[in-house]
Amino acid sequence: MKQIDTVNAVGxxxxxxxxxxxxxxxxxxxxxKGHIVRQEDIPVLLSMGKEHLYILELEEGxxxxxxxxxxxxxxxxxxxxxxxxxxxxxxxxxxEIDGLxxxxxxxxxxxxxIDELMIATRRGNTxxxxxxxxxxxxxxxxxxxxxxxxxAEQAVGDKxxxxxxxxxLRTAAIVTTGxxxxxxxxxxxxxxxxxxxxxxxxxxxxxHETVGDGLETICAAxxxxxxxxxxxxxxTGGMSVDPDDNTPGAIAKSGAGIVTYGAPVLPGAMLLVGYxxxxxxxxxxxxxxxxxxxxxxxxxxPRLAAGVRLERRDLTVLGEGGLCLGCEVCHYPVxxxxx
Numbered sequence: 507m508k509q510i511d512t513v514n515a516v517g518x519x520x521x522x523x524x525x526x527x528x529x530x531x532x533x534x535x536x537x538x539k540g541h542i543v544r545q546e547d548i549p550v551l552l553s554m555g556k557e558h559l560y561i562l563e564l565e566e567g568x569x570x571x572x573x574x575x576x577x578x579x580x581x582x583x584x585x586x587x588x589x590x591x592x593x594x595x596x597x598x599x600x601x602e603i604d605g606l607x608x609x610x611x612x613x614x615x616x617x618x619x620i621d622e623l624m625i626a627t628r629r630g631n632t633x634x635x636x637x638x639x640x641x642x643x644x645x646x647x648x649x650x651x652x653x654x655x656x657x658a659e660q661a662v663g664d665k666x667x668x669x670x671x672x673x674x675l676r677t678a679a680i681v682t683t684g685x686x687x688x689x690x691x692x693x694x695x696x697x698x699x700x701x702x703x704x705x706x707x708x709x710x711x712x713x714h715e716t717v718g719d720g721l722e723t724i725c726a727a728x729x730x731x732x733x734x735x736x737x738x739x740x741x742t743g744g745m746s747v748d749p750d751d752n753t754p755g756a757i758a759k760s761g762a763g764i765v766t767y768g769a770p771v772l773p774g775a776m777l778l779v780g781y782x783x784x785x786x787x788x789x790x791x792x793x794x795x796x797x798x799x800x801x802x803x804x805x806x807x808p809r810l811a812a813g814v815r816l817e818r819r820d821l822t823v824l825g826e827g828g829l830c831l832g833c834e835v836c837h838y839p840v841x842x843x844x845x
Contacts (some may be wrong), residue, residue: 507521507560507561507562507563508560508561508562508563509558509559509560509561510558510559510561511557511558511559512548512551512552512556512557512558512559513548513552515543515548515551515559515561516543516544516545516547516548517542517543518542518543518559518561518562518563519540519541519542519543519561519562519564519570519648519649520537520538520539520540520541520542520543520559520560520561520562521539521560521561521562522539522560523535523537523538523539524536524537524551524554524556524559526550526554536550536554537551538594539648540570540571540572540594540595540648542570542572543559543561562648562649564649567651567652567653568649568650568651568652569649569650569651569652569655570648570649571594571595571644571645571647571648571649571650572592572595574595574645574650574652574655575592575595575596575597575643575644575645576592576597577655577658577659578597578617578623578625578643578644578645578655578658579592579597579599579643581617581625581643581658581659581662581666581667582599582625582627582640582641582643582666582667582668583599583666583668584666584668584669584670585669585670586601586602586603586605586670586672587599587600587601587602587640587668587670588600588601588602594644595644595645595648596642596643596644597642597643597644598639598640598641598642598643599639599640599641599642599643599668600637600638600639600640601634601635601636601637601638601640601670602636602670603636603670603672604633604634604635604636604672604673605633605634605670605671605672605673605812606631606632606633606634606670606671606673606808606809606811606812606814607627607628607630607631607632607633607634607640607668607669607670608630608631608668608669608670608671608814609627609628609629609630609631609667609668609669610665610667610668610669611630613661613662613663613667614627614667616658616661616662617658617661617662617667620654620657620658620661621654622645622646622647622650622654623645623646623650623654623655623658624643624644624645624646625641625642625643625667626641626642626643627640627641627667627668628640628641629845631808631809632808632839633707633808633811633839634670640668640670641668671812671813671814672812673707673708673709673808673811673812674737674811674812674813675707675709675737675738675810675811675812675813676708676709676710676737677709677710677711677712677734677735677736677737677738678700678704678709678710678711678712678736678737678738678739678740679711679712679713679714679731679732679734679736679738679739679740680697680700680701680711680713680714680715680731680739680740680741680742681714681715681717681724681727681728681731681739681740681741681742682694682696682697682714682715682716682717682742682743683716683717683718683719683724683727683741683742683743683744683752683753684716684718684719684743684744685718685719687716687743688716688717688718689718694716695796695797696742696743696791696793696795696796697711697714697742699795699796700740700742700791700795703803703804703807704738704807707807707808707811708811709737709738709811712734712736713730713731713734713736715727715730715731719744719751719752720752721752721755721756721759722756724741724744724752724753724756725756725759725760728741728756728757728760728788729760732760732782732786736786737786738786738787738788738789738810739786739787739788739789740788740789740791741753741756741757741788741789741790741791742791742793742795742796743791743793744790745776745777745778745790745791745792745793746776746792753778753790754767754778754790757778757780757788757790758780760788761782761783762780762781762782762788763780763781763782763783764778764779764780765779765780765781765816765817765818765821766778766779766818766821766822767790769802769821769822769824769828770821770822770824770825770828771801771802771805771821771824771825771828771829771844772828772829772830773792773794773795773798773801773802773830774792774794774795774801774802774803774805775792775802776790776792777789777790777791777792777802777803777806777821778790779806779816779821781815785815787810787815787816789803789806789810791803798830799836799838800830800836800838800839800841800843800844801830802821802824802828804838804839804844805824805828805843805844806820806821824844827842827843827844827845828843828844829843830843831843
């Protein structure tokens with residue numbers, strides 16, 4: 507620290523908090539430690555009786571926390587994000603659109619392993635709303651060696667750690683299977699659930715057909731669904747290993763390339779994910795999606811809605827955290843499921 511005349515303090519960094527007292531109105535820190543003195547601050551400081559200040563002298567190769575925070579936040583910020591003003595070395599990013607937040611976990615870890623730097627984010631591959639907080643970044647000390655920021659920048663490279671993708675899919679087709687539903691013996695309770703879940707992502711249903719359990723019957727219905735050119739095709743029912751559950755076979759016979767049949771998630775182990783040559787995704791949804799509040803479908807739908815192609819590993823990594831605890835009052839997505 508160094509003492510200097512207040513009138514000469516512009517551009518210098520305060521070494522401690524400065525308290526202002528206005529009788530009957532205010533008492534508190536008027537200027538915080540780390541504040542960079544501006545020209546307009548001088549009259550205020552003098553009115554507080556501060557004719558001299560203790561300031562920090564930055565050695566060569568050192569950065570003030572605010573300057574370092576700006577560089578750290580730049581490593582995270584991608585398109586569709588808004589940056590908060592820097593305050594005491596901390597910056598937050600918020601969403602400018604509804605969309606899917608993606609986090610590059612490996613590069614995030616690489617930065618957080620550097621001493622005196624930190625980035626805390628929401629969980630990746632989750633849906634966010636406009637205005638939602640995405641991450642907070644800051645440096646730990648008041649001043650930090652610039653070399654640490656350079657190491658972080660080298661570890662991250664040219665692409666931001668965070669990515670916020672807009673929801674792109676707009677239409678869906680639903681093929682409801684089951685002779686008991688097709689014959690009218692029981693009410694179709696599955697389709698309304700899907701309509702609501704899809705609508706939450708701006709996806710409307712443009713085709714719906716209810717058919718029996720036959721392999722060829724289901725396959726033909728899928729073919730008719732494809733002629734409507736939806737962005738997504740969903741087949742419900744008939745997804746278990748019972749002999750008369752033909753939906754998986756019908757999806758495969760319809761020409762879809764199967765990414766996976768089965769996922770390490772409960773509820774939702776019998777999920778099927780496939781794609782047609784034109785890139786249209788097709789899912790076989792197990793019955794749990796109809797009655798359980800949160801299932802594997804809720805975990806993958808945000809990615810599908812954002813146009814992200816699912817690979818087998820995207821499903822297999824869901825095993826840790828893929829067990830729904832079946833709470834009496836469901837708080838999903840504010841819970842461990844899928845995390």
